Amino acid sequence: GAVVSQHPSWVICKSGTSVKIECRSLDFQATTMFWYRQFPKQSLMLMATSNEGSKATYEQGVEKDKFLINHASLTLSTLTVTSAHPEDSSFYICSARLAETYNEQFFGPGTRLTVL
Amino acid sequence: GENVEQHPSTLSVQEGDSAVIKCTYSDSASNYFPWYKQELGKRPQLIIDIRSNVGEKKDQRIAVTLNKTAKHFSLHITETQPEDSAVYFCAASRMGNQFYFGTGTSLTVIP
Numbered sequence: 001g002a003v004v005s006q007h008p009s010w011v012i013c014k015s016g017t018s019v020k021i022e023c024r025s026l027d028f029q030a031t032t033m034f035w036y037r038q039f040p041k042q043s044l045m046l047m048a049t050s051n052e053g054s055k056a057t058y059e060q061g062v063e064k065d066k067f068l069i070n071h072a073s074l075t076l077s078t079l080t081v082t083s084a085h086p087e088d089s090s091f092y093i094c095s096a097r098l099a100e101t102y103n104e105q106f107f108g109p110g111t112r113l114t115v116l
Numbered sequence: 117g118e119n120v121e122q123h124p125s126t127l128s129v130q131e132g133d134s135a136v137i138k139c140t141y142s143d144s145a146s147n148y149f150p151w152y153k154q155e156l157g158k159r160p161q162l163i164i165d166i167r168s169n170v171g172e173k174k175d176q177r178i179a180v181t182l183n184k185t186a187k188h189f190s191l192h193i194t195e196t197q198p199e200d201s202a203v204y205f206c207a208a209s210r211m212g213n214q215f216y217f218g219t220g221t222s223l224t225v226i227p
Contacts, residue, residue: 034214043205044217103148103211107159
């Protein structure tokens with residue numbers, strides 16, 4: 001149980017285009033999902049906390065107008081990278097938590113974004 | 117916010133030896149400390165975690181110790197095996213809240 005999927009697993013796009021990444025909890029409902037960005041050989045940097053039915057909470061330094069997060073259902077959160085540029089190329093990973101009182105987060109397999 | 121530091125950044129050990137990775141955190145309100153193992157290009161996998169009301173936890177060859185006063189916690193892997201080679205991340209959080217990860221330790225176990 002507690003499986004999280006992401007789609008797509010990789011994407012290549014041209015500079016200036018927008019890319020949407022989906023994060024799904026397959027066998028549980030997740031009121032909270034988290035989005036991370038990981039550059040090569042670096043740590044996972046929390047970008048935002050996605051709460052179902054409300055606005056996402058962004059970490060300091062993350063542009064909310066550039067990284068649009070929507071958590072419209074208890075099993076789906078989406079991250080849209082708008083007007084992507086080469087410096088946005090990274091590994092984007094989401095995670096989901098089983099319940100408010102549950103600590104463990106289950107991670108998706110990640111999405112490799114390459115912006116040309 | 118929380119700041120988590122992790123050392124060393126790289127670690128090489130001979131197969132069968134022990135490996136120790138250390139982390140410090142800044143937020144005294146943090147009370148949950150998981151450790152994740154990540155293989156190249158794959159998702160992080162939880163290997164062990166500890167809550168602040170416990171000083172030590174062990175699961176077979178893996179153990180974690182926590183010193184709340186000093187605000188540091190450590191991962192101990194005994195009898196290392198080549199399949200233990202990966203990047204390990206510590207994290208700190210307040211119960212139920214977001215994780216803040218350390219910078220990672222690339223562990224290589226030499227056969």
